[in-house]
Structure formats: C-alpha cells, structure tokens
Amino acid sequence: MKILVCISHVPDTTSKINFTNNNEDFDTNGVQFVINPYDEFCLTRAMWFKEKQGATVTVVNVGEANTEPTLRKALAIGADDAIRVNVNPTDGFLVAKELTAIVKDGGYDVVLAGKESADYNGQMVPGMLASLTDFNFVNGCVGLEIEGNQVTAVREIDGGNETLATNLPIVIGGQKGIVEEKDLRIPNMRGIMMARKKPLQVVEPTGSEAKTAAQSFEKPAPKGAVKLVDADNLDELINLLHNEAKVI
Amino acid sequence: MSVLVFADSTDGKFKKTAFEVVSYGKKVAEQLGSNLVVLTINASDASQLYTYGAEKVLNITNDNLTTFNAKGYALAIKQAAEATDANVVIVDSSTDGLYVGPLVAVALEAGYASNVVAAPSSTAPFTVKRKAFSNKAFANTTISTENKVIGVAKNSFGIHENPVSGTSENFEAHISDADLGVKSEKIDKVTGKVTIADADIVVSAGRGLKGPENWGMIEELADVLGAATACSKPVSDLGWRPHSEHVGQTGKPVASNLYIAIGISGAIQHLAGINASKVKVVINTDPEAPFFKAADYGVVGDAFEVVPKLIEKLKAFKAS
Numbered sequence: 136m137k138i139l140v141c142i143s144h145v146p147d148t149t150s151k152i153n154f155t156n157n158n159e160d161f162d163t164n165g166v167q168f169v170i171n172p173y174d175e176f177c178l179t180r181a182m183w184f185k186e187k188q189g190a191t192v193t194v195v196n197v198g199e200a201n202t203e204p205t206l207r208k209a210l211a212i213g214a215d216d217a218i219r220v221n222v223n224p225t226d227g228f229l230v231a232k233e234l235t236a237i238v239k240d241g242g243y244d245v246v247l248a249g250k251e252s253a254d255y256n257g258q259m260v261p262g263m264l265a266s267l268t269d270f271n272f273v274n275g276c277v278g279l280e281i282e283g284n285q286v287t288a289v290r291e292i293d294g295g296n297e298t299l300a301t302n303l304p305i306v307i308g309g310q311k312g313i314v315e316e317k318d319l320r321i322p323n324m325r326g327i328m329m330a331r332k333k334p335l336q337v338v339e340p341t342g343s344e345a346k347t348a349a350q351s352f353e354k355p356a357p358k359g360a361v362k363l364v365d366a367d368n369l370d371e372l373i374n375l376l377h378n379e380a381k382v383i
Numbered sequence: 384m385s386v387l388v389f390a391d392s393t394d395g396k397f398k399k400t401a402f403e404v405v406s407y408g409k410k411v412a413e414q415l416g417s418n419l420v421v422l423t424i425n426a427s428d429a430s431q432l433y434t435y436g437a438e439k440v441l442n443i444t445n446d447n448l449t450t451f452n453a454k455g456y457a458l459a460i461k462q463a464a465e466a467t468d469a470n471v472v473i474v475d476s477s478t479d480g481l482y483v484g485p486l487v488a489v490a491l492e493a494g495y496a497s498n499v500v501a502a503p504s505s506t507a508p509f510t511v512k513r514k515a516f517s518n519k520a521f522a523n524t525t526i527s528t529e530n531k532v533i534g535v536a537k538n539s540f541g542i543h544e545n546p547v548s549g550t551s552e553n554f555e556a557h558i559s560d561a562d563l564g565v566k567s568e569k570i571d572k573v574t575g576k577v578t579i580a581d582a583d584i585v586v587s588a589g590r591g592l593k594g595p596e597n598w599g600m601i602e603e604l605a606d607v608l609g610a611a612t613a614c615s616k617p618v619s620d621l622g623w624r625p626h627s628e629h630v631g632q633t634g635k636p637v638a639s640n641l642y643i644a645i646g647i648s649g650a651i652q653h654l655a656g657i658n659a660s661k662v663k664v665v666i667n668t669d670p671e672a673p674f675f676k677a678a679d680y681g682v683v684g685d686a687f688e689v690v691p692k693l694i695e696k697l698k699a700f701k702a703s
Contacts, residue, residue, distance in 0.1 A: 299566065
C-alpha cells in the first residue's frame with residue numbers, strides 16, 4: 136500500500152495572529168510553524184498502517200523552502216520520504232491541483248490529509264483533490280480501517296458518527312479521532328538523525344492558477360470590557376441576558 | 384444568470400442553516416440583479432423557503448440520496464446549476480456543507496470560499512469576508528472565476544424574512560449507484576439531546592469542575608436553557624467527557640448565540656473555537672482568568688455555588 140500524507144506548514148495553535156503591509160500579509164515575526172495538527176493525526180495513522188499492515192509513507196507539502204523543517208519533522212516521525220512542490224500555496228484549488236500531479240505520478244492508494252489547515256481553515260483541499268483524481272473521499276474522518284481494497288471509515292456527523300464503506304483509491308480528510316492525541320508520535324533523537332538522510336525531493340509546480348486570493352486581513356473588533364455580575368446577584372445576570380443581550 | 388442556493392434537510396426537515404443560506408442567497412441575487420433558485424433534496428415542505436425569498440424552488444426526490452452522500456449531492460447541485468444557468472452556488476458550512484462544497488467547486492470549475500461571514504462587499508471583483516486563522520482573523524477574499532461557490536458560516540449572516548409568492552417544481556437528478564463512491568453502512572446519533580452544531584446556547588465546563596461526577600449540574604443547566612453541553616480540551620483528554628464535546632481550535636467550533644463557560648480559564652486555542660459565538664458568559668473563581676477578557680458577562684465565583692443558584696433562578700425565570 137502506498138500512502139501519501141499531505142502536510143501543511145501552519146502557525147502553532149498558541150500563535151497570536153498579526154498582519155503587516157497594510158494588513159495585506161500575515162506577520163510571521165515570532166511565529167513558530169508546525170505540522171498542521173489535523174495532518175499530524177493523519178501521519179500517525181499512516182505510521183500505524185506502515186507498521187501493522189505494511190505500507191510506504193510519503194509526505195508532501197506545497198510550499199516554499201521555509202517549509203522544509205516541517206517536512207523533516209514528518210520524516211523524523213517515520214515517513215519514508217518527502218516531496219516539496221516549490222510554490223507559494225495561495226489558494227486551496229492551486230494546492231489541490233499541484234497535489235493531483237503528485238498523486239497521479241506516484242500511484243498512491245491512500246491519500247491522508249487533515250480535513251482543514253489551521254491557517255486558512257478552508258476545508259477545501261482534500262475534497263478538491265479527491266474530485267480532481269476521481270478517488271473516493273471521506274471527510275471529517277474519525278476512524279479508518281483498510282483490508283485489501285476495502286475501506287471502512289467513520290466520519291463525524293452532527294450529533295454522532297456515520298460508518299461508510301468504500302474502495303481504494305481514497306482521499307481521507309482526517310481529524311482527531313482517526314488517532315487519539317495521546318498516540319501522536321514525538322520525534323526521538325534517532326528519528327531526527329535518520330530524517331537528515333531521508334530523501335526530500337523538490338519538484339517544480341505544474342503552473343496551476345489560483346481561483347481565489349486573500350486581498351487583505353482584519354482582526355475581530357476589540358471586545359468591550361466584561362460586565363461583572365456579583366455572584367450573589369444572579370438575577371442581574373438573567374436580566375442582562377434577557378433584556379440587554381436578548382439571548383434567553 | 385441565477386444564484387443557486389442548496390437548502391439542506393435531514394429526514395425531510397430543513398436545518399436552521401437552510402433558512403440562513405436562503406436569506407444570504409436572496410441578498411446576493413439582489414446585489415447581482417439575478418434570479419434566486421433554491422435546490423432541495425428529499426425535503427417535505429419546500430414552501431417554507433418562500434418566507435426567506437425563494438422565488439423558485441427545485442425539489443429533487445431521489446432514492447439514491449435518502450442519506451447524505453457528498454458525491455451524489457455534488458452531482459445533483461452541479462446538474463441544477465447547469466439547468467438554471469447559475470454562476471453563484473451557495474451552500475452552508477455545516478459538516479455536510481463543508482464536505483460537499485469542494486466537490487461542487489471542482490465540478491463547476493469554480494473558485495470556492497468557505498466559512499464566509501458576510502454578504503459580498505463587492506461583486507466586481509467578487510469579494511467576500513471569510514474566517515481564517517481559526518477564528519482569530521478574517522480574510523477578504525476575491526473569487527476570480529466566472530462560477531463561484533460560497534459556503535456561509537453558521538449564525539453569521541442571520542435569518543431574514545423576505546416573503547415572496549414562490550413556486551416549486553420537481554427536478555430530476557441523474558445519479559446512479561456508481562456515482563456515489565461511498566456507501567453509508569450505519570448512522571449512530573445521540574437522540575433527544577441538543578447537539579453543539581444545532582444549539583443556540585452552549586453550556587461548557589472545564590477542569591474547574593474537578594471531576595466527571597460533577598457534570599450533573601452542567602447538564603441540568605443545559606436542560607433548563609435547551610442548550611448543548613461542551614467541554615474544554617483537558618476535560619476530554621482526561622476522559623471526563625467524550626471527545627465529541629471538545630470545543631476549541633482542533634475540536635468543535637461553536638457559533639452559538641450564547642456560550643456559557645464554567646471553570647474554563649480560556650486558553651488561546653479554546654477562545655479560537657468559540658470566537659464566533661455572539662454572547663459569552665464566564666463563571667470562574669479566578670478573576671485573572673484570560674477568559675474574562677474575551678467575555679461579555681462574568682461572574683467571579685465558585686461554580687459549585689454559582690451554578691446551582693443560577694439553575695434555580697433560571698427555572699423561576701422560565702416559569703414566570
């Protein structure tokens with residue numbers, strides 16, 4: 136089984152978000168970049184398939200040279216090799232199109248990608264990639280088993296779960312639950328040393344064009360001061376929620 | 384040219400988001416000077432949509448689509464868009480909406496913006512404001528293609544009545560078994576409980592509750608308010624509550640009208656998950672808890688004293 140895991144290079148979840156250049160660019164100053172948390176769950180699931188059922192695991196990122204430390208981390212976790220598509224990922228369609236070329240060239244059976252990235256949160260790339268490759272697709276996946284050609288996947292729905300049956304080849308948009316957080320792999324020293332020697336191939340983009348563009352950014356309006364209510368005067372809280380906020 | 388809205392339903396009944404996307408579609412159609420067409424799949428009473436401005440409703444009745452299927456739904460939406468000459472397609476940003484949106488975008492060779500929070504600020508260039516950076520910011524995004532797909536974020540545009548005397552007609556979608564890709568084997572749903580996705584009010588608690596045995600009062604408070612229950616990440620990691628209740632950056636996002644946080648200090652990842660909620664109430668013993676900076680109303684006090692009192696007061700308020 137050949138597995139491709141798509142890795143986004145995103146700001147750490149604790150990052151404060153700021154913009155520069157008249158709010159046109161994301162300010163990377165002081166921001167630590169990490170493997171997208173949703174992708175990390177997928178990578179760990181891929182490692183499980185590699186170890187228990189036999190699989191090769193390739194990681195891929197669409198991004199410029201500054202994303203290589205993130206790919207090296209994925210290699211240190213245990214992926215066999217890495218590919219970087221050398222282009223600034225400005226739009227979900229562009230990323231999906233570039234990944235399509237990688238998937239078609241590599242003959243992968245399973246593509247795992249976080250259901251969304253923690254930066255633009257579009258939740259677009261896995262679905263677009265599935266459509267462009269004509270692979271089957273499960274989004275919001277919280278459980279995945281593969282036996283031969285048969286796939287059983289569980290996805291989260293509002294208020295519960297749905298179990299789905301399908302076949303390879305498949306694209307999975309994964310999230311927490313595909314593995315638990317406690318099972319996530321932390322690279323050890325041996326893994327980090329080995330990662331330095333693993334192949335990281337840089338490929339040039341196919342030249343696909345973006346269909347959308349973020350022109351500028353803004354932050355939510357600053358919040359007014361909290362109105363504190365005395366713990367002995369909860370009638371006042373109910374009054375505020377009913378008459379002022381009108382939410383009860 | 385027309386604007387096509389997909390109004391999603393479950394077991395024939397429209398979701399609340401369906402009325403919101405129709406309201407949004409009406410606004411976009413006005414901005415573009417286009418007709419508004421609304422598509423429904425196996426819905427029982429499409430005329431409800433006339434209240435929100437749906438002049439023309441297309442109903443698909445198809446046994447292949449009795450449960451949600453992303454590929455099947457995307458194909459149905461594509462066929463309806465082509466039949467109505469729609470160049471803007473609008474879906475919601477629910478779990479299913481986010482599943483189907485990218486497939487529709489590829490099928491129509493359309494630029495796609497999901498989690499959109501406002502009507503287009505401009506139609507030439509077509510510009511929408513969407514959530515980004517896990518609710519910590521917004522991105523003003525232009526879509527440059529002729530066809531466009533927009534996913535509207537829940538509770539962002541609101542439901543606006545705009546009554547019209549609409550018409551409904553059947554629309555035949557051509558979808559075979561082979562088009563579906565995946566087959567639904569089993570649906571496990573918690574019944575009789577308000578879900579976080581549907582809830583107008585969410586009552587959430589954190590480590591300040593000290594243990595899972597103390598969640599009775601949280602559930603009672605939620606019952607009184609008709610709310611869903613939720614929790615912070617440490618609580619779900621500790622196994623006190625199921626992961627499906629974890630609210631935060633990598634958990635469930637909440638865009639409710641009222642979010643009550645009890646014994647949650649307010650880590651940046653938790654705040655990112657609840658930013659889209661309209662009114663936030665915090666109950667915490669620590670007046671320095673970061674959550675107070677993000678809240679509208681706060682009570683500094685011990686949850687074990689405040690929550691039971693609040694339940695009694697709310698019961699009296701509801702009874703009055």
